[in-house]
Amino acid sequence: MREDGRGDRVVSAPWATRSAVLATNGMAATSHPLASQIAIDILKKGGSAVDAAIAANAAIGLMEPTGNGIGGDLFAIVWDPKTEKLYGLNGSGRSAKGQTLADLKAKIGDVTEIPNWGTAPVTVPGTVDAWYELHDKFGTISMTDNLAPAIKYANDGFPVTEVVSYYMGIYQERYEKLFEAGEIEEIANYQATYLIDGEYIKEGQIFKNPDLANTLSMIAKGGRDAFYEGKIADTIDAYFKRIDGPLRKEDFASHTSTWIEPVSVNYRGVDVWELPPNGQGIAALQMLNILEGYDLKAMGHNSADYLHVMTEAKKLAFEDRARFYADPDYYNVPLDGLLSKEYGKSRRALINMDKAAQEVDHGDPKLLKGDTIYMTVADKDGMMVSLIQSNYRGMGTGLVADGLGFIFQNRGAQYSLSEDHPNVYAPNKRPFHTIIPAFMTKDGKPLMSFGLMGGAMQPQGHVQMVANIIDFGMGVQQAGDAARYHHNGSTEPTWQERMKDGGVLELESGIKADVVRELQKRGHKVNITSGPFGGYQAIWLDPKTGVYHGASEMRKDGMAIGY
Secondary structure, eight states, rough: EEEEESSEEEEEOOOOOSSSEESSSEEEEEESHHHHHHHHHHTTTTOHHHHHHHHHHHHHHHHHHTOOOOTEEEEEEEEEETTTTEEEEOOOOOOEEEOOHHHHHHHHOOOSSSSSSSTTTOOOOOOHHHHHHHHHHHOOOOOHHHHHHHHHHHOOOEEOOHHHHHHHHHHHHHHHHHTTOSSSOOOHHHHHHHETEEEEETTOOOEHHHHHHHHHHHHHHHHHHHHHHHHHHHHHHHHHHHHOSSOOOHHHTTTTOOEOOOOOEEEEEEEEEEEOTBBBTTHHHHHHHTTSSOOHHHHTTHHHHHHHHHHHHHHHHHHHHHOOOSOTTTTTOOOOTTTOOOHHHHHHOOOOOOSOOOOOOOOOOOOOOOOOOOEEEETEEEEEEEEEEEETTTTOSSSOTTTTOOOOOOOOGBBOOTTTSSSBBBBBBOOOBOOOOOOEEETEEEEEEEEESTTTTTHHHHEEEEEEEIIIIOOOHHHHHHHHHHOOOOTTSSSOOOSSOEEEEEEEEOOOHHHHHHHHHHTOOOOOOOOOOOEEEEEOTTTTTTTTTEEEOTTOEEEEEOO
């Protein structure tokens, strides 16, 4: 038994594969060991947690291109110890100004959803601008220093890790088949950048990306304008004109990130924070409001009752996600109603403990008014950063502009084509977003910076982490190592895939057989599988000792490092 830092005595869980990393001066938890080391080096150099997060993010874009890069978007939550306040940044890009819904439909033909690959789902990458917004507000060393480690690794090379190599093999096969089928305009630049001798990069093989090194060097020298208004933007403009894509230099020149207020619900005395739409973070908060009415601890972790209410709460929240989450510049999202305790209570009343719902409808919150890498860094002054960044599906569109060394995101595949939907495609509009950073505070003080990447797994994963820690008293590493569930099949934000059959409840092998049988008895379609269960990183700040507890996902290549 051990003291868990919250006053409870808990027995170490049998599934815990390792203990948390402890430190007092700084902590970094990322999905790549080299990126975690870079973050610590930046902290030791005098950089803030934001500086270290930027440096690590730039490195992961190089080292884990299967999930992110400067062709994607970024969201962050920052705890600032000076003002004792949380700040949220929405660094998502917008669609092309010069392409209407009619233009897009004419381009993609007679289909009900926007394709995931090629030029159709391209939106402006927001990451570089988000870096500079974060740095201008919270940085303490130069962006040249922050980008230097990634530039060096891009020039000198680094050994590719197992998980990244595995996915590189998948994407090579996928892009080549799509190109042959005419679904991607070109892949020669992708092949030149990410293949060695015509093959994907194997585990332990040294990979270099001199084009990306040059791009990052231009950004380090010229700032965000080098990317959005300078030579890089010119190259991108020429590239998309050549392959008949929609983005133009004007779309880049007008891009801005948005500082936003994080939103929260109180769950058993702890405030859980997410960012509001166009992301899906509030789905986790809606789930917590529903689940607060159940004694999860008494049910038992990963029991049939626990997994049943978790799944049913997810179904209800995701119907609202599909109906109400969109760019707030184009739609008045009813946040107050969606996050109210009264609304959570009304949705909870729809759950039948004996039977899995096959079909549910969204609620009416207005009546109650009155998709990836995740990383987190903390510094010696108490600043904590929760940052998530992604190219969306796979490596992204498969498109690499001439000589730039990065793939453009395919986030635009999440627009709806239904004209009466809040998330319908429109020029200069931000799409629905899956990537969400999270944070927990208690009594106005920081408690935990955390995230769990992986598309629709993210809100479900956030809720599981909160329950593991708050309801079951697990430590920060135990919480991530525990067996997970993932419900698949809810109505999509595009409105093309509607849940009619209850979906599928995917479980990791750690769930007991008698629990599976009971869930099946209640009508759940259960699949025991190895994924997708996301990737988790977290930093817990012990409120008594001030010690950081870092955790990293055992299912991926990541690492938590402190000093």
